[in-house]
Amino acid sequence: MQSSGKGFSRLLFSAAGILIVLVLVVAVNVLSSAVNTRADLTEENLYTLSGGTRAIVKGLDLPVAVRFYFSRDLAQMPMFLKNYAARVRDVLREYEVKAPGKIKVQELNPTPDSDAEDAANLDGVYGQMLGDGEQLYLGLALSCLDETVTLPFLNPQDESLLEYQITRAIYRVSHPEKRVLGVLSSLPIMGTPPNMMMMQQGMDARGQDPWYIMSELKRDFDVRELTAEVETIDADIDILLLVHPKEPTDKLLYALDQFVLRGGRLIACLDPLSFIEMYSQRQSPMQPPGPNSSTLGRLLDTWGVQFAADKVVVDLKYQTEWQERGQRRRDPMIVGLGKEAFAGDDPSTSQLETALLAYAGAFTGQGAEGLTRTVLLSSSGDAHLIDGFEARMPVNQIVGKLEAEGSRRALAIRLAGTFKTAFPDGAPGTSPSQPAGDGDKPADGTDTPAADADTPADGTDKKPEGGKPAGDSLKSGKGMVVLIADTDFLHDAFCIERMQVFGQTIVRASSDNIALISNLVEQLSGDENLLSVRSRGVKSRPFVKVQDMKAAAETRYQKQIDGLETELNEAVNKLRELRQAKSPDQRSVLTPEQEETIAGIQRKKAQTAKDLKEVRKEFRRDIDALETRLKLVNIGLVPLLVAAGGVAVAILNRRRMAGK
Template identity: 40%
Template sequence: MNKRNKNLIYSAIGIIALFLIFVAVNFIASKINIRLDLTEEKLYTLSQSTRSVLKKLDTPVTLKLYYTKSSNMPSFLKNYAARVLDLLNEYRQTAGSRIIIEKYDPVPDSEAEDSAVMDGVTGQPLNTGDKIYLGLAVQCLDQTVALPFLSPDREQLLEYDVTRAISQITRTRKSLIGVMSALPVMGQKPTPMMMQMGQFNQTPPWMAFRELKTDYELLEIPMASEKIDPSIELLVIVHPAGISEKMQYAIDQYILKGGKVIAFLDPYSFYAAATAKNDRTAMQPPMTNSSLDKLLKAWNIGFDQEMVVADMTYCKRMVTPEKRMSFPTVIDITSDGLNKEEVFTSQLESVTEAFGGAFTGEPADGLKKSILMKSTRDSHLINSYLASNFEMVVKEFKPDDKEYALAIKLSGKFKTAFPDGKPEAAGKKEAAPAGDSIKESQKDSVVVLIADSDMIFDELCVKTSNIFGQTITQPLNDNLSLFYNLVGYMAGDSDLIQIRSRKVISRPFNVVKTMQSQAEQKFKNKILELEEDLTKAQERLSKLQEQKSKNQKSILSPEQKEEIKNFRQKETKAKQDLKVLRKELRQGIDSLETRLKWINIALMPGIVILFGIGFAIFRNRRSFVK
C-alpha cells in the first residue's frame, strides 16, 4: 500500500469517527436534556421569580399551545411559535410533572379549532378569509386563563404573561384592593345639602375603577380612617388631600407588614379645582394639592406640592384658525420618557399628565428607586398658581436642562416614619406606646409614586360616545393601560414583582434610518416652502379682492387668475420634486439592502474558501519541507 492510499484511508476513518462522535453527542444530549442559552438577551432562561411560582404549584397545570402549522401561517409567526414552544419546554423542565404541555393545530372545522374557541384563543383573519392561530390556554382543574394571541411584539413580556397566567389560575379568590381618595373616584351619592340645592344625581365611579371591579374586589377606605385592613393586598391612593398623620401612620405600618401601595399625588388637581368651582355647597376653598409628607421624608424622597412640571417638548399643542397654542403643563409623555425595562411601562407609547409634579432625591438606605416616567431636558418647574395660565408659562419658560422624575418605584425594606409610635390624637398630650409599632419591614415591599392624580380621570384618558344607544369608550392614550398594568403587577403573586421585561437587544439599520431622516427633513422643508407660498398667495389674493368694487367681488380678476395659476405651477413642481425625492430614497435603500444581502450570502462561503486555500498552502509547504 503506497503512502497516498494510506493517507486516504486514515482520512476516511477520521471523518467516519468524527461523524459517529457527533451523532453520539447529540443522542446523549437529547436524553439528558441539557440546554444552553447562548442568546444575548437570555430569552430561554427562566427568571428566579418564575421558578419560585412554579415551585409553589401543588396541582398540575396544563399549557395548551394552539398554533397553525399550514402554509397559510406567515414565516415570522412560525419562527415565533418555535421560540414560544422552547420557552414552554423550559417551564416543563423546571416544574417537572406539575407542568403539562399540549400542542394543537386548529385547522378549519376541526375539534382542535372548537377547543381553541372554547378556551378563549381567537383566530386572526387573513386576506384570504382563512384564520391562523397562535395562542395559549393555561388550565388548572376547571379554571382557564387564555392568552388569545401571542404577538411577537410582546416577546420581551412572554415569560411575564405566562407566569402571570399560571399565578392567576392557581389563586382561589379575587385579590382585595383598598381605595383611598379625597376625590369621588368610587362614585358619590348626593348629600342632604346637595339634595336641598336640587342636586339629586349620583356621581358615577371613574372609569379606571369601574373596570377594576370586574377582576378585583374593591374596598373603599375613608380618609378619616386610622387603620387599614391587613387582608388588603394592594392599597391605591388617589389625591390624599388633607391626609392626617394618623392615616399616614396606618399606611406606614401597612407597608412595613409587606403591603404594596400605588399613590397618585398632585401639586395641582384640576379635577378638585373644577369640582369645587361648580359646587355651590362648598364651605371651604378647594384642596388642590396632596402629598404623603411624613412618609416621603422618611424615604428621603422630595415632592414640592407647589411646583408643576412644564415641558416644551412633550407639551400638548393645538392649532386653531387664529393661532397655534401650546400647553406646557399638559404633557404627552412618549415612549422615550417611559422605562422600557419595567413590565408595566415597556409596551406603552403615550401617557398624558395634566399639571403634574416631580420627585427628587435618592431613597433612604435599604430602598431602590426606579424611574418609571421622566420629562425631557427641555423642562422647567413652575409654581402651581401659574400652571393654568399657558401663555404666561410659555413666556416665562426657561429650560432647566434636567430630566424630572414624574413617576418612581421604590422597592426594598422600608423603615418607619414614626419611630415614636402612633401620633397623638388632637386634644391628647401623650402618643400611643411605641412598643406596638413596627420599626422596619421584615420582607421587601413596593411603593409606586406618581406625581399626578388627574391622569386617571375620565376626561384625560378616555373618550365616550353613544352609538345606537350603547356607550362606547375609547382610550385617548395609555393612561388606563399603565394603571391596570400597575394593579395587575402589584396585586398578583409577589414573585411577579421581581420579573423584569426581557430586554430584547435592538440592532437597527442606522444607515437606513439616517437616509430616511435626511429625506424626511427634505420633505419637511419642501412642505414648509409650499405652505409659505400658499400663505403668500392667499394674502395677495385677499389684497386683490379688497381692491375690487362690490359688484365685482364674485368675479376673478385677471391678476387673481394669474396668481392662482402661478401657485398651481409651484404646487405641481413641488409635488414632482417630492416624488423624485421619494424615488431616490427607495433606490438608495434598495441598493443598500442588495449589498447587505450579497455580503450575507457570500461572506461565510468566502471565509471558508479562503481558510481552505490557506490550509492547503500550509500543508503543501509542510510536505515540501519534509
C-alpha cells in the same frame, strides 16, 4: 507513480474523514434527541426559566396539574402554530424538570366528540374555528385542589410573555386568596353605567367599559373602588391605586396621609393635563368643563417632592406619531420611551423596554429627611417643560419656542422610608384643601415629634378594629409611595391592541404600560418572584442614533418651516386685505396697480408653498436615507465580515499548500 500513490492516499483519507464526520453527526443527533438538552442563545434568555419561576415552583406545597390541549392531528394546521406548540411543550417540560413531582403535565388531543374535547370545554378551553371548519385547540388549564385557572388560547404573538402567564397561573391556583387593592380615581377607570337622561333625549347614552388594566389587576387582586369622599382607608386594604385626584379635599389628603403612615402602599398617578379627559370633554359637549390637572398638595411638600401641576413635558427624542381626526402627526408631548428611560437596577423596571405617556409632568426634589428617592422612569436628555395652556397650541409653534438644550426629567419616582405626617395638628375639619404650608407646623415653628405616645418606637402601626390608628392620628411611620406623572398611560389607547384571530378578539400589549403598573402593584404587595418573571415584556430595539438625529433634524428644519409658514400666512392675509380694500365705487373692478400687487402676492404665495413642500421633502429624505444606511449596515455588515473572513482563510490555506 509515486505522485499518483500520494493522490490516492489523500483521496482515501479524505473519504474516510467525511464518513467519520457523518457518523459523528448522526450519533450526536441521536444522543441529543434522547437527552433533550437545549441551549438558550437569546440575549435575554427568553427560553430559560427565570429565578422567580424557579422560586415559585420550588415553594409549592401541593402538586399542580397542567393540562395542555393541542389539536396536533389537524390536517390544515398552520405551520407557525405547530412550531409554537412545540415550543410550549418544551417550556412545560422545563417546569416538570425544575419541580419534579410538583408540576405534572398532561398533553391532550381534543379530536371531535372525544373525551379530551369534553375535558377541554369543561376547563374553559374552547376550539377556534379554522377556514375549513375544523376546531383548533391550543390552551392550558392548571389545577390545584379545587382551584382551576385557564389560558383559553395561547397567542404566538405573546410568546415573550408565555412564562409569566404560566407562572402566574401556577401561583394563582396555589395561592387562591387575593390581597385587597383599593382604587380611587376621578377618571372612569372602573367603567360608567348608561346615562338614562341622555337616553331619554335620544342621544348616545351607552356606558363605558372598565379600562383593560382593571381586568388584569382583578385577576390577582380583590379590587375595591373608593370615592373621593372617603375619610378613612379601610384597614384590610393593602395597596391603594390613586388616579388623577383633582382638587382633593383636606379629608382625603388626611386619609391618604394616615394610610401611608400605618404602612399602606400607595401608587399615585398625577397629571398636569389629562389627554383622555380633555378628549372626552371635546366629544361630550354636555359634560361640564373642569380642570384637567391633579396633584397631592401638602402631601408632596411634606414628602420633599415638587410637582408643577401646570407644566407639561415635551420630549423631542421620544416624540411619537399619533392619529387624531383621521390624520397622523408627530407629537413631542406623546412620548414613546425606550429601555434607557427605565431604571436598570430596579426589579420593577429593569427588563421593561417601552412605555407610552401623553402630556406627562415631571417631579423634582430629593425627598424629605428619612426618605429614599428612586427614579423609576425618566425622559430623554432633550426634554423641556412648557405651560399647560401652551400644550394645546399647534406642535410647530411649541417646538419653535423651545430652548436650545433640554434636560432629563423624572417621570416616575418611588419614596421609601419613614414618612412624617402633613397634618401635625390632627384630623382636619370640613374645610376644603388649604395650600401646603398653612398649619403644617406648630406655632413655635418647631418640627413635629417623630411619633405620638401611641405609636410604637419601631414605626409600625397599631390597627384596632375599624381601621383607625391608635390614638387620634399617626405622626410618622414607615411606608412606600410611588408617584407617576401621568394618568393617560393607563388608558387602553396607550396600552393594548385588539385583533381578530380565528374569529376571536385577542388583546396584545402595544407597550409595557400594563407591565409597569402591574410590576409596581406586585412589588408593593411584597411578591417579588412574580415580578421578576413579568419583566420579560415587549422587546423593542429602536435605532437610538436615528431618534437622536431625528430630534436634531426636527429642530433644525422646524425653524425653516416656521419661517416659510409665516411668510405664507402673511401673503394670504395681505391678499385678503387688498381684496377687501376696494372703494365702494370700484365694485368688482380692480385698478392695474392692485391687480399687479395681487398677482405678485399670489406668485410669492405659490413659491413659498413650493419651498415649504421641498423643505419637508428634504427632511423626510434625510431621515429615510439615514434609516436605510443603518439598516444596510446592521443587516449586511456581519455577512460581509464572515464572507471576508472565509476568503482570507481560503487564501492562507492555498498559500500554505503551495508552500508544501
